[in-house]
Amino acid sequence: MTSEKSKARVTVSENGPYMVTGDIPLAKQTIMTNAEDGSEAWQEGPAVAHRQTYTLCRCGASQTKPFCDGSHLKIGFVGTETASGDAYLDHANLLNGPILQLTDAESLFAFGRFCDPNGSVWSQVAQTDDRGVRTMFVRQVNECPSGRLVAWDKTSGKPVEHALPVSIGLIEDPEQQCSGPLWLRGGIPAVAADRFEYEVRNRVTLCRCGESKNKPFCDGTHAAIKFSDS
Numbered sequence: 001m002t003s004e005k006s007k008a009r010v011t012v013s014e015n016g017p018y019m020v021t022g023d024i025p026l027a028k029q030t031i032m033t034n035a036e037d038g039s040e041a042w043q044e045g046p047a048v049a050h051r052q053t054y055t056l057c058r059c060g061a062s063q064t065k066p067f068c069d070g071s072h073l074k075i076g077f078v079g080t081e082t083a084s085g086d087a088y089l090d091h092a093n094l095l096n097g098p099i100l101q102l103t104d105a106e107s108l109f110a111f112g113r114f115c116d117p118n119g120s121v122w123s124q125v126a127q128t129d130d131r132g133v134r135t136m137f138v139r140q141v142n143e144c145p146s147g148r149l150v151a152w153d154k155t156s157g158k159p160v161e162h163a164l165p166v167s168i169g170l171i172e173d174p175e176q177q178c179s180g181p182l183w184l185r186g187g188i189p190a191v192a193a194d195r196f197e198y199e200v201r202n203r204v205t206l207c208r209c210g211e212s213k214n215k216p217f218c219d220g221t222h223a224a225i226k227f228s229d230s
Helices: 071-075 121-127 131-143 221-225
Strands: 009-012 018-021 026-033 039-047 054-056 093-096 100-104 149-153 167-173 178-185 203-206
Touching: 039 131, 093 121, 100 121, 100 131, 121 131, 131 149, 178 221
Parallel strands: 026 167
Antiparallel strands: 009 018, 018 054, 026 039, 093 100, 100 149, 167 178, 178 203
């Protein structure tokens, strides 16, 4: 990581946009589905041009999305952060399997739906002694953009996390006909408006429709309101 990238962070501004520092790469990340419309894979779009420091819309009203254009001031956006500052494991439920475990922090729900195909990860965890199921389970859990789901190796006690580049994804969900949250990848620190530092995680989703009840994190509301970044 370059010296500039080592400064990568996203800071929430009070009732305003996300302040992005560290020249973090930005690109669309589209949810691709299978024949049954189940979330199957991610398709990365072209890089979005940006400055080393830039601001991303948090209220959902900008006319220059994904960037802020000051619309939060015009609409009187209230972006009060309501998310818990607790560490992930403090509010995650644990499911035991023979080889792997699954933790699930439901409050981080972002409606990516990678957990659902092939019998769902909650059923698969009990069959992780089967190599084929185990491979499928790890892949699906790691595709969860919010990091709500984490697979754990029972022997080592360590998370089974796929490496992600330090980057921000602009999630698009054609199956739901909506745009999704900001996807912070690769351990980008997120800092609250009051300077509280949220736990650094490999996968984090931040609300950009302005309507989450778990700000600054996504709670899936974008799908219900059919949010669009166009």
